[in-house]
Amino acid sequence: MSSQALLHFKNIKKSFSGNVVLDGVNFEIYPGQVVALAGENGAGKSTLMNILFGMSVIHDTGGYEGEIIFEGKNVQIQSPQEAMALGIGMVHQEFMLLPGFTVARNIKLNRENLVPSVVSRIAGKNYELLDQGAIIGDAKKALKRLGMEINPQTTVDKLPVGHMQFVEIAREIDKKNLKLLVLDEPTAVLTESEAERFLECIRKVADEGIAVIFISHRLDEVMELADSVVILRDGQMVFSEKTANTNKHEIAELMVGRKLEAESLINVNRNLPEDYILEVSHFKVNMPGEKSKDVSFRVKRGEIFGIGGLAGHGKTSISNGIFGMYPATGTVTYEGKQLQYGRVGEALKKGMAFVSEDRKGVGLLLEEPISLNMVYTDMRVNRHFLKKYVFFSQFDSQSSGQIVDEMIRELDIRCTGPEQPVGRLSGGNQQKVCVARALITKPKILFVSEPTRGIDIGAKQILLNYLVKINKELGITIVMTSSELNELRSVCDRIAIIGQGIVQGILKPDSPNVDFALLMSGEGKENSNDRNKE
């Protein structure tokens, strides 16, 4: 490790119209080092990165205070182009790839290897031809450095989602002068096994002497990958330490600034009577990207039933099929009666409720206030919160106000008030609104899909605790679909693992890790039948 820091943030301060979002951030990063930047949503991570990249939001709002020292020189980065020229690269949470272009072209985009042609000799450099061979060669080299076997000549839209992230990294490391790579929640869209590979990949990049700033919500990854951890909370740097000198719980606590209840397997030994509220058999849902082929399982009254599995194997299609979002076949028996799930709204009418995995796309009316979002389903399905007149009904904002206030308090939703549009809330608070909306309908059975995806650890804990609480106190049966196995294990009674569109097996939360791993990899089918009978 060289003695000179590659990058040094010196007392960085930033405020947006009087609102302090960064207050005295100080840390250094050396070549070949991986620094994890952790913090809840809104802690100031993105603002710090925007400053580093000279994004126009920073300059338009009056710039920042403090110094950035890059390779010993005080720099004032005015635009992303300048940042790139210095050797700073970024991989965003969302993919920034051209789907119709080949992997090689994406990696070399705007830096293509060129050969002169007849026209270019007269008309100038812009008319030179692409050197396909060299482009593919370079792309192959970059992918190889990452240890990835991707054919550089396939188009990006044909790649599995997990591979796209690797293409982005390859694009960055192909830049000859790359010295610092910033990764903004790169694993958020990856499955667990993909994420593992991704981390190995980053390690390789760092071993080549490139410094990495790694933003992530997943603490396991932080512990595994990072050399040191920097934690921001409400714009202040509360912690900066070598990873070896800390642990997951300390980081989690520092991030939220309050004690976190130890993760435990709370529902491992509940003995519920053999009374099945829901039976799903030979269920097949045609949901693009998440097809399920033949799913059968039974859910006991009062239990928390988990559905896990890798992305793309069909776990999220089950609740979507039951709520009529995608065409499905098979039988679903609810309270002893067949459910006509194909009819829109049928499941809701029968007292089921649904929190979709697609918060912004399905779960919310983003421009409408919190209050309307919360009571919408109950108003729609059960005709509550309406004043009835002879021929027509009117929305009653008074009667809804009370329950909305209650929910805001109960779930600790951070907002300016019940009339704030949900589009302005952070992801975690939006998710709380979704859960509240489902609960206000007083369901007998609640389906939640990916309740904690992309939300910060504080909100995550509140949501999970709340689900456990309503299950215990109100006796609501919960079917929870999640990609995060640990989360399922911490709250569920039983967990079904979906692989290749079928139930690979149903496990107890305290089953050994290896069992879960085997089922996820699709090797558990032969003994799943006996497990089902258990």
Add this chain to the structure above:
Amino acid sequence: MTGIKNKISAFGFPRLIIMAFLGLLIVLMFLMDIPAPLTFSQCIVRVGINMVLGLAMVPGIMAGTGMNFALPLGIECGLLAGMISLQFDMTGVGGIFAAMVISIPFSILAGLAYSQLINRVKGSEMMVSTYVGFSVVALMCIGWLILPFNHPSIVWPIGDGLRTTITLEKWYDRALNNLWAFSVAGVEIPVGLILVISVFSFLVWLFMRSRLGLMMKAVGSNPEFAKANGIHVDSMRTLATVISTILGGIGIIIYAQGFGFYQLYNAPLMMAFPAIAAVLIGGATPSRVTVFHVVFGTIMFQSMLAIATPVANSLIPEGNLSEVVRTIVSNGIILYALSRMQGGKR
């Protein structure tokens, strides 16, 4: 500074321009000794007779089908009903209401048929509806020639078909305007007209806050959310289209009685545009609207036109400058609003 900027952008830049322009026109009007009471009376009438046509935009915007450029569809239904009322010599205020009632079944049928189309072209409703509007006008040009009307005052004296312009003196010319009307300082207050448009505005406002209205709103702002809440997206869009068509039909009857004429053939061709411009000036976007937007916008836009006419005529006595101003302003506003929608957050 940014605070002022935000307030201006929240209020809407075009709204400010129109208000400033309206203010300028009023000053000019006094400077040029144009009789103010007469002009203000015309303002009120113009606002009144255009209001329901503006309200017809509300359901489409709520259900996410955008501005109803196919307003001529509803207008043709209203005109057809109007012709029937004339054929059977229905006169006075009763005749107007009879025409409205007669128009409703036509509008329902036309709206249902049209919604079949609108539900198949999701995403490009506004473009398709523009051409539906144009086509239906062309179709009814033939209709007016061959429909079996034979009242001597509404058909051509020689040859077949209905006249292009039919004066309503014998039936219900300004019947609503004159109902309980009185004048204050020379300004005529058309109480009947104001009452009728208030009732329609109130009904639309009630509808927006009803369960059905909230369902429609969900379909417009997020169809997937609506589906997850058990709402049939297509049937809500159908309902919105039907209501919009009905309001278009009723709107033209109110318009015609206040104007004093039924205008057939090509007259309805462009009638959607001023209604849309008015709603947009009021602050609506192609995805969000309130009754206030309609009322405020119609008052602004139509007052401006009503005052611009005498001012422009006394500035440049020859030619029809006011018509040119009207066209530039209404189309310019529509263009501005549509470009904003594409660049905005949706």
